[in-house]
Amino acid sequence: xxxxxxxxxxxxxxxxxxxxxxxxxxxxxxxxxxxxxxxxxxxxxxxxxxxxxxxxxxxxxxxxxxxxxxxxxxxxxxxxxxxxxxxxxxxxxxxxxxxxxxxxxxxxxxxxxxxxxxxxxxxxxxxxxxxxxxxxxxxxxxxxxxxxxxxxxxxxxxxxxxxxxxxxxxxxxxxxxxxxxxxxxxxxxxxxxxxxxxxxxxxxxxxxxxxxxxxxxxxxxxxxxxxxxxxxxxxxxxxxxxxxxxxxxxxxxxxxxxxxxxxxxxxxxxxxxxxxxxxxxxxxxxxxxxxxxxxxxxxxxxxxxxxxxxxxxxxxxxxxxxxxxxxxxxxxxxxxxxxxxxxxxxxxxxxxxxxxxxxxxxxxxxxxxxxxxxxxxxxxxxxxxxxxxxxxxxxxxxxxxxxxxxxxxxxxxxxxxxxxxxxxxxxxxxxxxxxxxxxxxxxxxxxxxxxxxxxxxxxxxxxxxxxxxxxxxxxxxxxxxxxxxxxxxxxxxxxxxxxxxxxxxxxxxxxxxxxxxxxxxxxxxxxxxxxxxxxxxxxxxxxxxxxxxxxxxxxxxxxxxxxxxxxxxxxxxxxxxxxxxxxxxxxxxxxxxxxxxxxxxxxxxxxxxxxxxxxxxxxxxxxxxxxxxxxxxxxxxxxxxxxxxxxxxxxxxxxxxxxxxxxxxxxxxxxxxxxxxxxxxxxxxxxxxxxxxxxxxxxxxxxxxxxxxxxxxxxxxxxxxxxxxxxxxxxxxxxxxxxxxxxxxxxxxxxxxxxxxxxxxxxxxxxxxxxxxxxxxxxxxxxxxxxxxxxxxxxxxxxxxxxxxxxxxxxxxxxxxxxxxxxxxxxxxxxxxxxxxxxxxxxxxxxxxxxxxxxxxxxxxxxxxxxxxxxxxxxxxxxxxxxxxxxxxxxxxxxxxxxxxxxxxxxxxxxxxxxxxxxxxxxxxxxxxxxxxxxxxxxxxxxxxxxxxxxxxxxxxxxxxxxxxxxxxxxxxxxxxxxxxxxx
Numbered sequence: 001x002x003x004x005x006x007x008x009x010x011x012x013x014x015x016x017x018x019x020x021x022x023x024x025x026x027x028x029x030x031x032x033x034x035x036x037x038x039x040x041x042x043x044x045x046x047x048x049x050x051x052x053x054x055x056x057x058x059x060x061x062x063x064x065x066x067x068x069x070x071x072x073x074x075x076x077x078x079x080x081x082x083x084x085x086x087x088x089x090x091x092x093x094x095x096x097x098x099x100x101x102x103x104x105x106x107x108x109x110x111x112x113x114x115x116x117x118x119x120x121x122x123x124x125x126x127x128x129x130x131x132x133x134x135x136x137x138x139x140x141x142x143x144x145x146x147x148x149x150x151x152x153x154x155x156x157x158x159x160x161x162x163x164x165x166x167x168x169x170x171x172x173x174x175x176x177x178x179x180x181x182x183x184x185x186x187x188x189x190x191x192x193x194x195x196x197x198x199x200x201x202x203x204x205x206x207x208x209x210x211x212x213x214x215x216x217x218x219x220x221x222x223x224x225x226x227x228x229x230x231x232x233x234x235x236x237x238x239x240x241x242x243x244x245x246x247x248x249x250x251x252x253x254x255x256x257x258x259x260x261x262x263x264x265x266x267x268x269x270x271x272x273x274x275x276x277x278x279x280x281x282x283x284x285x286x287x288x289x290x291x292x293x294x295x296x297x298x299x300x301x302x303x304x305x306x307x308x309x310x311x312x313x314x315x316x317x318x319x320x321x322x323x324x325x326x327x328x329x330x331x332x333x334x335x336x337x338x339x340x341x342x343x344x345x346x347x348x349x350x351x352x353x354x355x356x357x358x359x360x361x362x363x364x365x366x367x368x369x370x371x372x373x374x375x376x377x378x379x380x381x382x383x384x385x386x387x388x389x390x391x392x393x394x395x396x397x398x399x400x401x402x403x404x405x406x407x408x409x410x411x412x413x414x415x416x417x418x419x420x421x422x423x424x425x426x427x428x429x430x431x432x433x434x435x436x437x438x439x440x441x442x443x444x445x446x447x448x449x450x451x452x453x454x455x456x457x458x459x460x461x462x463x464x465x466x467x468x469x470x471x472x473x474x475x476x477x478x479x480x481x482x483x484x485x486x487x488x489x490x491x492x493x494x495x496x497x498x499x500x501x502x503x504x505x506x507x508x509x510x511x512x513x514x515x516x517x518x519x520x521x522x523x524x525x526x527x528x529x530x531x532x533x534x535x536x537x538x539x540x541x542x543x544x545x546x547x548x549x550x551x552x553x554x555x556x557x558x559x560x561x562x563x564x565x566x567x568x569x570x571x572x573x574x575x576x577x578x579x580x581x582x583x584x585x586x587x588x589x590x591x592x593x594x595x596x597x598x599x600x601x602x603x604x605x606x607x608x609x610x611x612x613x614x615x616x617x618x619x620x621x622x623x624x625x626x627x628x629x630x631x632x633x634x635x636x637x638x639x640x641x642x643x644x645x646x647x648x649x650x651x652x653x654x655x656x657x658x659x660x661x662x663x664x665x666x667x668x669x670x671x672x673x674x675x676x677x678x679x680x681x682x683x684x685x686x687x688x689x690x691x692x693x694x695x696x697x698x699x700x701x702x703x704x705x706x707x708x709x710x711x712x713x714x715x716x717x718x719x720x721x722x723x724x725x726x727x728x729x730x731x732x733x734x735x736x737x738x739x740x741x742x743x744x745x746x747x748x749x750x751x752x753x754x755x756x757x758x759x760x761x762x763x764x765x766x767x768x769x770x771x772x773x774x775x776x777x778x779x780x781x782x783x784x785x786x787x788x789x790x791x792x793x794x795x796x797x798x799x800x801x802x803x804x805x806x807x808x809x810x811x812x813x814x815x816x817x818x819x820x821x822x823x824x825x826x827x828x829x830x831x832x833x834x835x836x837x838x839x840x841x842x843x844x845x846x847x848x849x850x851x852x853x854x855x856x857x858x859x860x861x862x863x864x865x866x867x868x869x870x871x872x873x874x875x876x877x878x879x880x881x882x883x884x885x886x887x888x889x890x891x892x893x894x895x896x897x898x899x900x901x902x903x904x905x906x907x908x909x910x911x912x913x914x915x916x917x918x919x920x921x922x923x924x925x926x927x928x929x930x931x932x933x934x935x936x937x938x939x940x941x942x943x944x945x946x947x948x949x950x951x952x953x954x955x956x957x958x959x960x961x962x963x964x965x966x967x968x969x970x971x972x973x974x975x976x977x978x979x980x981x982x983x984x
Contacts, residue, residue, distance in 0.1 A: 074348035078336035113278025149202035188349035209325025215485035233327035234277030250274035254486035381423035388415035530631035551723030567741035575736030610674025610682030616664035655766030681751025710755030784810035814855035821847035866899035
C-alpha cells in the first residue's frame with residue numbers, strides 16, 4: 001500500500017490516450033499483421049514460413065537458401081495459382097503495346113469497360129448466391145466479404161460460365177497489353193528469358209449496403225505480386241431500410257501516392273474514379289490503395305470546412321456505403337518464365353522476393369535477417385518501415401541492449417527517414433519517425449542525467465522540432481484518408497495524440513489546443529451510430545426523469561455547491577430501451593461472448609476479473625437490425641433527453657454541434673467469476689469517463705425486482721457520500737431505464753456480489769458545428785480531459801503550466817485543481833528553502849481547497865489537503881516562516897477537518913466496495929503527530945491508537961511501511977506518557 005495517494009495515478013481516467021509512444025508502435029505493428037492479403041498468397045506465405053521454420057530448427061539458413069525457397073514458391077504460385085485464367089501468350093508478349101499511354105502516372109484506367117453488362121451481372125449473381133449460403137451456414141450478417149474466384153468457378157461448374165471467357169479475353173486484349181504499355185521499363189517485364197504476365201490471385205470483394213456500412217471494401221495497404229488490376233463490378237442497387245437518393249453510388253480507388261506534396265490536400269485528390277461497372281484500374285503493387293464506394297458526383301461536391309475532418313464528401317460517402325452493396329474484382333499479377341527444365345528454377349522478380357521476405361518475417365523469429373535481406377534486394381519504403389519498427393520493438397522489449405541501444409535507435413531513425421523519402425505520402429513513415437526520434441531524445445536525456453558531457457537542452461529542442469514536423473505531415477496525410485473514409489480514425493488519433501504531447505513539451509500550448517480539438521473531433525467521428533439530427537422536429541415523447549441530488553454544504557454560499565444535481569434517472573412507463581430492445585441487445589452480446597470464448601475485445605484499459613465487455617459498434621456491425629434499433633433510440637430518446645436535462649446549465653452550456661456517440665460499451669458483471677479470483681464482486685473502480693455525457697442503461701433486473709436478479713451492483717456516485725445519507729449506490733428503476741450524468745462526475749461500478757448484471761454505457765460527445773466559425777464549447781471539457789494525461793509526460797514547469805491551462809478550459813472540473821495540488825506539493829523539493837518553493841506549497845494548498853469546493857466528496861482531495869497542511873507547517877518551522885501561517889487554532893481545525901473528512905468519506909467508499917486506496921492509518925498518524933506538536937496529548941493518543949487498528953484491518957502488519965509507522969506511533973505514545981508523568 002502506498003503511503004500517499006495521488007502523486008501519479010490519483011487523477012487518471014480510463015482513457016485510451018495516455019499510453020507511451022513505444023506502446024503505440026507495438027499496437028501499429030500488430031495492426032499491420034492483419035493487412036489484406038489475397039488468400040492464395042497467404043496460404044503460400046504460411047507454407048513458406050513453415051518450411052523455413054522447420055529448416056531453422058536444425059540449421060540456420062543462409063541468404064542464398066532463403067532466396068532459393070522463395071524462388072521455388074514464387075515459381076509454383078505463378079504456374080499453379082489461378083491456372084484457370086489465361087496467362088500472357090509468349091508469342092504476343094510485347095506485341096500489343098498500346099499507344100497514347102501516359103507512362104508517368106501511378107495508374108492506368110481506360111474509360112471503356114472491359115467486361116460486358118451481362119458478364120458483370122452474371123458474376124455478381126454468382127457471388128451473391130455464394131455469400132448467401134455462407135451467411136446462412138454461419139448465421140452472420142452482411143459486412144465486408146471476399147471469395148477466391150476459383151470458388152465461384154466451381155460454383156458455376158455445371159453451367160456455361162460466360163463471364164470466365166470474357167475475363168480471359170480482357171486479360172489477353174486489355175490488361176496484359178496495358179501493363180506492358182504503362183510500365184515499359186519495369187525490370188520484371190524484360191530480359192532474355194521472355195517473362196510473361198500471369199494472375200496469381202483473383203479475389204471478388206463486396207461490402208456494406210446496410211446501416212452503419214463502411215466505405216472501404218479493402219483496407220488501405222499494399223498488395224502482393226507486381227501489379228494489381230481492379231475491375232469494378234457495380235452494385236445491387238438500392239437496398240432496404242435506406243432513404244431513396246438520386247445520386248448513383250459507384251466504385252473508386254483511393255491511391256495514397258496521388259496526395260499532393262504542396263500541403264494543400266483536397267479530399268478528392270487521391271480518388272481514382274468514380275468507375276463505371278466493368279472499368280479497370282491498374283497500378284503497381286507497391287502503391288498503397290483502398291477500394292472505396294463514392295457518390296457519382298464526388299468531385300463536384302463543395303469542400304466546405306477544410307480544417308474539419310467531417311467534410312461534405314465524407315458524409316456523402318458514408319451515406320453511399322449504406323445505400324448499396326458494391327462489388328469489385330481484384331487481380332494480382334506477376335511474371336513467370338516458361339522452362340522445360342524442372343531443376344532450373346528462375347529467379348523471382350526483386351519485388352516478389354522483397355514482398356515474400358517481408359511477409360514471411362512476420363511469422364519467424366529471425367525476422368531481422370529477412371527484412372535486412374529484403375532491403376538489400378530492393379530499396380523499398382515498406383522494407384525500411386518494417387525494419388525501423390523491428391529495431392524499435394527490440395529497444396522496447398530488451399533491457400539488456402547496452403551499447404547496442406544507441407545503434408538500434410539510429411538505425412530506426414535512418415530507416416524511417418528512408419521510408420518517408422521513398423514514399424512521401426505514407427503517413428505511417430512520419431508517425432514512426434517521430435517515435436524513433438522520441439526514443440533518441442529519451443536516450444540522450446538518460447546519458448545527460450548519468451553525467452555525460454552533452455548540451456541536452458539544445459539536443460532536446462532539435463529533436464522536438466523534428467518530431468513536430470514529422471507528426472504534422474503524418475496528420476496532414478492521415479486526414480486526407482479519413483476525409484474520404486479510406487482509412488479508419490485510429491491511426492490519425494494516435495498521430496494527433498503524439499503531436500499534442502510534442503507541442504506541450506515544446507511549451508507551444510496554443511498550437512497544442514488546436515491539435516487537441518482535432519483529436520477531439522476524431523473521437524466524435526469514431527462511432528458509426530446515428531448522429532443527432534438537429535433539423536428534425538421530434539414528435540415522440542421522451543422518458544420522464546428526476547434528478548439524483550447530493551446534500552449541500554451549509555457553510556458555503558458558492559453557486560456551484562448550491563446546485564447539487566448529480567445525475568438524472570429516468571422513471572415511468574416509457575423506458576429508454578423497451579423489453580424487445582433489451583432482448584435484442586443481450587442476444588447479440590451473448591452471441592459475441594460465445595464466439596470470442598472469453599477473449600477480451602474491449603479497447604479500454606480497466607479490465608477486471610469477472611467483467612466482460614464488447615463495444616456496441618462491434619455488435620451493430622454484425623447485426624443491421626440492432627443498428628437500426630439503436631439509431632432510433634438515440635434519435636428519439638437519448639439525444640432529446642440529454643438536451644432537455646442539460647440544456648439550461650449556465651455553467652456548462654449544451655453542445656452547439658450535433659450530439660453523437662463517442663463510444664459505447666456493453667458490460668457484463670459476473671459475480672461468481674470475480675469471487676473465484678478472490679474479489680468481493682465484479683466491479684469497476686472510481687473513475688471519470690471520456691466524452692461529455694454518460695448514459696448508463698440497465699439491461700436486467702436486481703434481486704429486489706426479480707427472483708432471478710443479481711445482488712449488489714449499481715453505480716456508486718462519490719458526490720452522494722457527503723452528508724448523512726447512505727444512498728450513494730444508484731440503480732435505474734428497472735431494466736431499460738437509464739441514469740445519465742456528466743462524464744466529469746466521479747463514479748464506480750459497485751461490486752455485483754451474486755448473479756450477472758448487464759449494462760450498456762453510452763459516452764456522448766458533439767460534432768463540430770456546421771458553421772466553422774462557431775466554437776464547440778463542450779470541447780473545452782475534452783481539452784481538459786486530454787491535457788491532464790499529457791501533463792504527466794512533461795517536465796515539472798511545463799506540467800504545472802499544462803494543468804493550469806486545462807483548468808482554464810474547464811474551470812468546473814474538480815480533478816484539475818486536485819492534480820495541480822498534487823504536483824505543487826508533492827513533486828517539489830521540501831529541502832529547498834526558497835520563496836518560490838514556499839509559494840508552490842501555498843498554491844498547492846489553495847488548489848486542494850478549490851478542488852474540495854468543486855467536489856466536497858473527493859476523499860483524496862481532503863486527504864491530500866490535510867497532508868499538505870501538515871507539510872506546510874513543518875516546512876514553515878524549518879525555514880522560519882511560522883509568522884506566515886494561520887493562527888495555531890485555525891490551522892489545527894483546518895488540518896483536523898480535512899483528514900477526518902477524508903477518513904469518513906473513505907470509509908463510506910470502502911464499505912461500498914469502491915475505495916480510493918487512501919492510507920487511513922497514515923491519516924491518523926498525521927493527525928496524531930500534528931496535535932501532539934500542539935501539546936494536546938489526549939487527542940493525540942486518540943488518533944495514534946487508531947493507527948494499529950487500521951493496519952491490522954487491511955492485513956498489512958508485516959509490510960515495511962507498516963512496521964515503520966508502528967515504530968513512530970510507539971515513540972509518540974512513549975513521549976506522551978513521559979510528559980504526562982512530568983505534569984503529574
